Amino acid sequence: MHHDFFDKFRYIKSFWSRIPILVRFFIAVLFVVYLAVIPFGKWELISVGFLTVLLILFLSRLPLKYFFSRTIIVSIPALMITLSALYFKSIEWVVFIYLKSWFSAGIMVILISTVSFPLLLMSLRKIGMPSLLVSLLGFVYRYSFLLIDELESLQRAYKARAAGKSLKLRRYAFSNIIGTLFIRSLGRSENVYNAMLSRGFNGYLKYIYIESKTK
């Protein structure tokens, strides 16, 4: 399978893509910090955040449909959490906090979609981010695609044999798919660890930098 879930628009040429990766990374992190420290009720500062996201979105030339669909999906957990606070907080507070998380998700979606993820990881190593953390992100990047592949093949197998639309049967099939996916993931992790051992892995991840020809 050829997936591009993370860095789909890494080849887009734009003002944003001409900025070095590390600078883009720091802009994104600083922006998230800025949003995090805005005190409740300062709507003018949230508006500045909104305009900043729009400006960077414009400079990155990321398709609007892609941007909004991704940010909405990414910010769903934040929405659930903030909505649960409705019992003891006002609607205004919920909207304020959700907007903060939505704009944070927005800047991160722009960052990740417009840069080659492996190069982003390399940049993180260069600025001294712990090797283990970067390697974990690398594994997540690599294996999320495989997990999606496995899920898609299980779904295809289900659809190929699914007759009728009984909700009960669908629920049953869905729970089986999740269970199978879990077992396959366990098997995969064991095989990957064996492959690492076979190539001399002794518990310490080592690294050298690729001399990149692309940005």
Add this chain to the structure above:
Amino acid sequence: MQNTVLKFDKVSYSYPNGKNALKNISFSVSRGEKIAVIGENGAGKSTLLFHINGIFKSEGIVETAGLEVCKKNLIEIRKKTGILFHDPDDQLFCPTVFEDIAFGPLNLGLPEEEIRKRIKESLGQVDLNGFEERSAHHLSYGEKKRIALASLFAMKPEILALDEPTSNLDPKTRKNLISILKNFEGTLIIAAHDLEAILELCERTILLSKGEIIKDGKTYDILSDEKLMNESNLEIPLTIKLSR
């Protein structure tokens, strides 16, 4: 230099569920020999390969590259052996091809310049120059197999053990892979169902059935033995059938 590079002496192995996977396996392999391990599904081919570098531990003695497979020798043994997994996605676990190939040489403690040289060389060996920055999920299955092989070549192993190297490959990629393996100068052990490829690559074959060695001999003699092949749920390769 010692001529025997791999030795199995009365090796038996059972899976955690109690199923016997290998029973009293004994054989030895000389340096530079190219041998095949064949047998029906579940015969124990892959299990046998995983004993070579100590991924599976069992009763009996396994000696690889002159060292007994035990905890204290594992690092040294793994420097000298390369195992190609059946599914290349198990073997390519880094975000880029460059990092995947560098993984083994880095663990060998080689200097950076040497690692870069080996990455370039090994990509050249599998005819995938310029793939350094690619991610494994953007590669075809055949390319993944070749990159997995390159990741082993970069370690310059004495012994290469391959689990189903030609499975799921299109004819052209399969042919390329066979030609790459023909050029490998070290010891080669292939577990596979592709008997045509084995006929082309290996002069010696070990036939396994239900974890036991049924026959160990010349590849052509075993693969052309109709009775033996039928009993082992295998089929005589077309090349042999046509030559009769």
